[in-house]
Amino acid sequence: MTTEVGTITVTLESPLHLASGAADVNVDADVVHDELGLPYFPARRLRGLLYESAIEVVEMGEASDAAEQFATRSTVEALFHHDGGNVQLVVDDLHLPDDAAIAEDWRAIFAAYDGAIRPEDVLAAYTGLRMQTALDEDGRADDATLRTIRVLLPTMGNGQNLSFTGEIAIQNGTQRHWQALAWAVENLRRAGGHRWRGFGSVRCKLLPPKSQQETWKRAEQQAMQLATPEGQKSEAAKEAAKEDKDAKQQAAQGKQKSKKKKRR
Secondary structure (H helix, E strand, O other): OOOOEEEEEEEEEEOOOEOOOOOOOOOOOEEOOOOOOOOOOOOHHHHHHHHHHHHHHHHHHOOOOOOOOOHHHHHHHOOOOOOOOOOOEEEEEEEOOOHHHHHHHHHHHHHHHHHHHOOOHHHOOOOEEEEEEOOOOOEEEOOOOOOEEEOOEEEOOOEEOOEEEEEEEEEOHHHHHHHHHHHHHHOOOOOOHHHHHOOOOEEEEOOOOOOHHHHHHHHHHHHHHHHHHHHHHHHHHHHHHHHHHHHHHHHHHHHHHHHHHOOO
């Protein structure tokens, strides 16, 4: 079994709500975090988002009759192990950059101040609270539906955008599986809950393993070329030629059927 490993990074561009399912007297919907209060991006949730994004890429390719230049449905299903084959996408939880050093620092602070600082205080450094109400059919706020949710803030105190990074691997994959994954990552622009309220805008980047980087660059160039007016004209010309060929074949088949009827 061969396993190639890349790196994926998700950067926040708006508040993000990665619900943990937990709540308390102050917050109706909390975000995912570890025992130190440090937020992270769960692997299972990321995998689901990547699959949705990959299917979008497939549908875009099918709509433009350029599926082979992007990703085919069979490739995506194999990548996410939905076909029972031997290809497998392995996704890890994504953590803050330098999370090991950050965790060590917080543990030292906890030990030094012994109970004066809690994990809730750590989480508060990365998050904020938002209050929302449910809307009725007329778009007005429903009574008694005010909820407080915690969200990850897109920027830190130093002005840098909050990001999560980690390893992502493909077992027994080929170039086309890495291409499909790369396009799914690039296409992923929304994550988390309350996306219809303006939350969850993200920017994603994949650094493939060295063995796949040149292949991905060529595929990216092909996709960019396809997106240009010249590329679209070329594809339209190819499609027109294909339709003309199909029409001629149908006409020829019709003539053959007509001849057979006359013979009878």
